Amino acid sequence: MDIVVLVKQVPDSGLERNLNAEKRVDRDGSNNVMGELDEYAVEAALQLKEQHDGTVTVLTVGPDQATETIRKVLAMGADQAVHVSDEAVAGSDALATAQILAAALGRANWDLVLAGAESTDSGMGVMTHLLSAHTGAAALTGARKIEIDGSTVTVEHQKDNGYSKLQAQLPAIVSVWDTINTPRYPSLKGIMAAKRKKIEVLSLSDLGVDASAVGAAGASTEVLTVESRPERSAGTIVTDEGEGGRSLAEFLASEKFI
């Protein structure tokens, strides 16, 4: 079974994140990591390969420095990589990104595409369905469990109050939540092996995508203003020396919660 796993490099959510002067995510500097949920998609891909053989290809659309994220996925155990990198991609919205990813998927043979349920920067949580609309493959989103039997894929789609069991025929596109598994760390051997694995770098023209249809030029949405939310200022902090619960009750009574 041939699997493509979609991975997006994002700014580390544990650090200060900003939009730049162009009102795009500031991706400069060294604070970039693999999308947190994408790690779970990679792990799911590797486990499925262990069960069913085949290949795992990582696909990313992003600037040059996204190679670091690709190397990490290769070190975890993916076989090869496709990196779409082109100046004209900058400023793409969801529709344009989906168009580029769909074009790249169109050049590969795959039975299954795995992705994060949402990215951890813009986090729209829509890519799987957009790609389904483009490729015609079934979309099974928000999986907390995935099983492949022959050409049938079955997932437990996680909901707020339970789950639905979804089933489709391959080829299919599945996105995953962090409840699905525990991602592995790259081993030293994996890190060494990753250096020899192939990363195919593609431009928009390699993909036959019209540069004016994507990026800032082709965007169908526009960010107008950006503001910082006023920081919540810290309130009163007391140390419990036997009266902590009572002082908390005082506070809650003064705020009319008691």
Added chain:
Amino acid sequence: MSQILVYVPDNSRHSAEVLTLARGLGEVAAAAFGDEAASLAAEYGAASLYKVDADGLDDYFVAPKAEALASIAEGKEWQAVLVPSTDEGKAVAARLAVKLGTGFLTDVSALDGEGVGTQEIFAGSRIVTSKVAKGVTVATVKAGSVAAEAAPSEPAAEAVDYTVGDDAKKVAVLETVEEPPGDRPGLTEADIVVSGGRGVGSAENFSLIEKVADAFGGAVGASRAAVDSGYYPHKFQVGQTGTTVSPQLYVAAGISGAIQHRAGMQTSKTIVAVNKDSDAPIFSMADYGVVGDLFNVLPQLLEEVEKRK
């Protein structure tokens, strides 16, 4: 005058909120799925109603609803198309946008008459406004963005003639398992949420968190570390990959306050934290914090609540 098309999948409070928001912008046409959704649309002031009752809508995942909505939306002029921002709603909006060749906004907390939406990004630390630059505005609206206000109407209803196409039958829904909601208010509806983290230490100890929640008539929440450790079920997880809550009062006990947790609770009106580590990041956002052992502080709080009753 062009209308605002609202996708109404059910009779939830969230759907009522989106109808209320839309009414503030113009005349509302509701695409209602089933009888309950249709009566909600009438209660919340839809001027006209497209009613979809096709067989098999719920037998297949998302695609039939997206296709049915597209069949209503296509070929007409809309001021905007609004959809509740749920996993399903976002999927429907995304598929509709591809069909209509229009841009779309997700998770807006406000939308004005010019189609400018407000979105909170980066775990709520930045607020951006944006709009659809090409085509009709398709937007998904976050829960809790406006207060739902009824405005009963008698909409002209039109039955939509839709049959699920083969393309929409690719993903079968084999079964749906709903876990019973229990006696406490739901996380997103509760005015008060009391959450426990890894510091609670065990599943048994969570009964202390439940007692505090019950003393305030609130809901129980949990951090991901508490869920991952098996202290409390996942459906109570608050945060980026759990539920987002915005109650009047949020109590965090034994929770450090990681960014992914804060993403799900930082718009709470009042935040209270109990943690034995004075450097825990949760204190930087708490209106009132007690540095101390939760197993001392919370029982004393409960005693006080009893006394004051």
